[in-house]
Amino acid sequence: MEILGLYNYWAYVAVLMIGFYAVIAKSNLIKKLIGLSIFQSAVFLLYITMGKVDGGTAPIIQAGVSDQIFSNPLPQVLILTAIVVGVSTLALGLAIVVRIKESYGTIEEDQIHLLDHKS
Amino acid sequence: MVTLFAVFLLTLLVLTAIAVVQTKNLFVAVMLMGIFSLLMATVFFILDAADVALTEAAVGAGISTMLFLATLALTGEHEKPSKKGPWISGLVVAITSLILIDATFEQPYLGDPMAPVQQHVAPWYLEMTPELMDFPNVVTAVLASFRGYDTLGEVFVVLTACIGVLFILSAGPGAPNPKSPRIPTAPSVGLRHHLIPRVVGKLLIPFIVLFGLYVQFHGEYSPGGGFQAGAIIAAGMILYALLEGEKQALKVLPQSVLIGMVVGGAMLYGMVGVVGMLMGGNFLDYSVLSSNPVSGQQIGILIIEIGVGLAVCGALLAIFHAFAARRSVG
C-alpha cells in the first residue's frame, strides 16, 4: 500500500501534463480548450487527493453516529470554486472561438497566423 | 480496497486523457471528455468529496459537453494535422512533469491522517460547524459562511462569463439582429420529429427541476447547494430547449429574464453582505441577521445559496442560448 499512497499524485501529474501538452502543442483552438479543461481538472485531483483521510467519510456529519473520521472539507470548497471558474473560462473561450471561425473561416492557429500576415 | 478502485479508475482516467488528445475528430474528443468527467467525478466520490463529485458531473459531463457541442455545430469538428513540431512542447512538458514527480516523494501519502492539511484549520471547521451553524454539511458551511467571500467572487466569475459570452456573441456576422432578435430556423425545430425522446424528455423535465430544487434546499444536510442546483436546473431547461427548440425555450424564459436572474442572484448575495454590514457586523457576517447568531447564520446561508442558484442557473442558460441561437456562417 505504501507505494500506492503516491499513485494519486502521479496520476495528477500525468493528467496535468497531457492537458498541458495539448494546450501548447495543438494548433486547433477547440483542442487547446479541451486541453485546458484537462489541465485544470488535474489540479482538482491534486486538491481532492490531499484532503482524503484514511477511514474517513465525506464531511457531512451523520446524526447519531459518533467517532466518525471526516475528510478535509476545505480543499473540496476550494475545488467547487475552481470548477466554476473552469467552466466560466471555457464558455468565454468557446465564444471567442466562434467569433474567430466567423471572421477567419478557420479555427487552426497556424492558418489564422498566415491570414493575419497576408493582410 | 477502495483505494485500489481509485487506482484502477485513475489509470482509466489517464488513458482517456491520452485518447482525447490523440483523436483528430473533435466530436470524438468531446465524447471522451464526457467519459473523462464521469471518471473524475467517480474518483472524487471515492475520495470523499461528494459535493465536488456532484458539481463535476453536472458541470463537466453536462454543461461543458453541451457547450462544446453547441460550438462544434458552428465551427466543424475536424482537426487539421498541425505542422508544429511537438518536440519543444514535449520537452517543456517532460521537464515540468519530472519536477512535479520529484516533489511527490516528499508529499504525505494519500489518506495520511497526520498530514499538515488535516492538522490545521480543517479540524476547526469540523468541530465548530455543528456549534455555530447547527447543520451537518461542513462543506456548505465553509463554502457559504467561513469562506463566503470566495463564493461571492465565484458568483461574480460566473456573472463575468455570462456578460462576456453575451457581449462577444452580440457582434459578428452570426449575431442575432439587435433590433429584432430573430432566431435562426435550423435549431428552432428541436426534436419534434423524434416522438419517443420528446415524450420521455418532457415527462422527466419537471422531475429534474424538482430534484434541482431538492438539491438547492437540502444542501445543508446532504451533498448539494446553490451551485449544483443551478447547474442541474439549467440542464433541465436546456433539455427543454433541445426538445422544443430554441424559439419555444426563449419564449418561456427570454434572455432578459435570464440576465435578470443572474443580476438578481448576484445582487441578492451581495445585499446579504451589505445588510450584515448595516446591522453592525462585518461584510458577509450573517450572525447579526437574527438575534440568535446560529439562526442568523442559517438564514444568511439559505439566502445566499438561493442567490448562487439563481445566478448560476441564469448564467449557464443564457450562455447556452447565446451559442445555440447563433447562425452558422459560411
Add this chain to the structure above:
Amino acid sequence: MTTVIDILSWVLLLAGSIFVFIGGIGTLRFPTFYTRLHAASLTDGIGTILILGGLVLQAGWTLAAFKLLAILVFLLLTGPTAAYALANAADMSGMKPEENEVSEVEK
C-alpha cells in the same frame, strides 16, 4: 428473515453483475454498431433492475430505498429512450443494419 432477504439480495446483486459484465463484453466484441447497441441496452436494463433491486433489499424500508427506486424508474425510462434515439440517429444518417463492419470503418 433477515438472512433470507440478505441471501436474496446477494443473489440479485450477483446476477446483476454477471449481466452487466456480459453486456460489457457484448459492447466490445460484437461486430457492428447495431448489435453492440443491442447488447448494451438490453443488459443495461436487466442489470440495472437486478443491482438496484438487490440494493433496495439491503436498504430496507428507508428513504434510501425510495431514492433507489427513483433511480431505477429513471434509468428504465431513459435507457431505452437513449438507445432508440441513438439507433434512430444512426439510421437517419444512412447507416443500415445489414451493413457489416467493413463499410462503416471510420478511420
Add this chain to the structure above:
Amino acid sequence: MSIYQHLPALQVVVPMLIAPLVVLMRGRGLAWAMATATSMMAFIIAVSLTNIVLETGAVSYAMGSWQAPYGIELRVTAFSALLLLIVTAASTITLLFGKQSIDSQLEEHRQPMFYAAWLLVLAGLVGIVVAGDAFNIFVFMEVSSLASYILIAAGPNRKAMPSVFKYLIMGTIGATFYLIGVGLIYMMTGTLNLADMEVRLQEVQDIKPIIVAAGFITVGLALKAAVFPLHVWLPNSYTYAPHMVTAFFAACATKVSLFVLLRFEFLVFHQNLVEHVGHFSTFLIPLAVIGILLASGVALFESHLKRLLAYSSIAQVGYILLGASMATASGLTAGIIHMFNHALAKGALFFAIACLATQVSSLRLENLGGVARKMPWTMAAFVIGGLSLVGIPGTAGFISKWLLISAVLEKGTLGIFLVVAVLVSSLMAAVYFWRIVEVAYFGDAPKQSAELHEAPKWMLLGTWFVALANIYYGLNPSLPLLLSNQAAASLLGQLP
C-alpha cells in the same frame, strides 16, 4: 462600527456590486455615467484608505467576522495602498475622459456590458490587491482576467479575437500554475492565509514540494505579469484592444500581478527558504536585463504605435523587476515607485494615442507624417509622456531611473553592467521616441491630412491632466516616495 473600518471591504464591494446593475442600464450614456461615478467612488475610498494606512499602519479586515486563518482576511498595507491608488485612478481617469474614444469604437447597444466588464476588472484588480488569502487572490485574479478578456475582445479589428484567445490560454495557464503552487503550499502547511503561511512555513522549510511551489507560483504570476520571456500574449492584446482599455491596462494590469509576485517572494518565501534571495536574484536579474534590452530593441523597429508602446511596457516590467531583484530596500523602492511612474507615463502616452486615433485612420508610423502640425496639443502631451518614459530630469520617470541606478550601483561590479544596460535601454527608448517625434513634427503630411483636426477637447483635457501629473510627480515625488519607502520596508521587514 464606523464606516472607516469597512473601507477595505467597500473598496472591492462597491465596484463589484454595481457592475451587474450597469448591465441593465439602457439609456444613452447611463452605463458610462454609472461606471464613472462608481470608479470615482472607488478612487475616493482608495485615497481615504491610503490616509488611514499612513496614519495607523496596515489595516486588516475579517470577512464575515471570521478571524484568519479560518476566515478570509483583507489586508491593506502601504504597498497595497499605492497599488489601489494606481488602479482606481487609472480607471477613473480613462473612464471620465475616454467616453468619446469608446463611443467611436463600440456600438451603443453593446456598451452596458462593456462598462460592467470594466467595473469587474476594477473590482478584480482591487480585490487582488487587498486580499490576504492565497486562494482569494486566485478567485479575484480570475474575475479580473475574465473581464479583461471581454474588454480586449471589444476591439474593432478582427485580430483582437486571436490575440484575446492567446491571452486567455496563457492567462489561464498562469492562474492554474499559481493554483498548483498554492495547493502544494497548502498541502505542507494546512493554511491559505498569507500571514499564517509565513509562520507555518518555518516548520517545513526547504522540502521539495515547497520549492516546487515557489517555482510554480513565480512562473504563473510572471506569465500574468508579462515578464520576459512569458510576455508573448501582451503585444497583440494591447495593440488590438480599444484605446481606452489599452490605456487602463498599460497603467495597472501587469503591475497587480507583479505586486502579488513580490508579496509572495518577500513575505512568504524569503525567510523560509534558504538561499531564496540568492536564487531569486540570479534568476531574475538576467531575465529582467534581457527583457529590458530585447523589448526595447523590438520597439526600435516596430512601426505600429500601439505595439511599439506595448513592447516598451514589457521593458518597463523589466525595470520594476530589476529593482526588486536587488532585494535591497533601495532597489525595492525604485521598483515600486517605477510602478507608479510608469503608470503615469504610459497613461499619458496611450491617452495621446487615443486622441490621435480619433482623427487618423491608422496608427502606423508611416501614416502619421506631420500630424503634430494639425494636432499640436495632442503631440505635445505625447512628447511629455515620452520624456517621462525615457527618464528626462523634471519628469516622473527620472525619479525612478535615478533611484534604480543608485540602487543598482550598490551591487559593485555587477552593478556597473546593470547601469550600462539601463542607460543603453534608456537611449533606445529615446531613439524610438525620436522616430515618432521626427515623423510627427517634421514628416510629410499624407494626402488626406487636410481633414485632420485637433482631438476632442474633453479627451485632450484628460491627456494633459495625466501629462502634467508626470511633471508634478517629477518635481514633487514625496507621496509616491513615501509609500514606496514604506512598502519596501514592510516587504523587507523581517530580513536581517
Add this chain to the structure above:
Amino acid sequence: MFYVVSIAIMLTMALALVRAFLGPSVYDRVLSVNVFGTKTTLLLAVIAFLYGRPDFLDLALAYAMINFIGILAVLKFFQVRSNQQQKNQLPGDDLNDNRD
C-alpha cells in the same frame, strides 16, 4: 459482496472505454458514453452502500439525469449537423461521412 459488484461494474466500464477508443463510428462512441454513464450511476449507488452512506444516492440520481440530457444533446447535434450538411453540401454527398 458489494466489492464483487463494484469490480464487475468497473470492468464493464473499462470494456466500454475500450469501445470508445476503438470507435469505429461516432455512434459507437456515443453508445459507449451512454453505457459508461449508466455504469457510473450504478457504481455510485453501490459505493454509497459500501461506504455506509446511503444518503449519497442523490448523486447517482443526478448522474442518471445528466447522462440522459447529454445523450439528447448529442442527438440534437446530429440533427443540426445533418441540416447543415443538407444545406451546404451537394445532393448525393454521403451524410454518413465519419472519416477524418
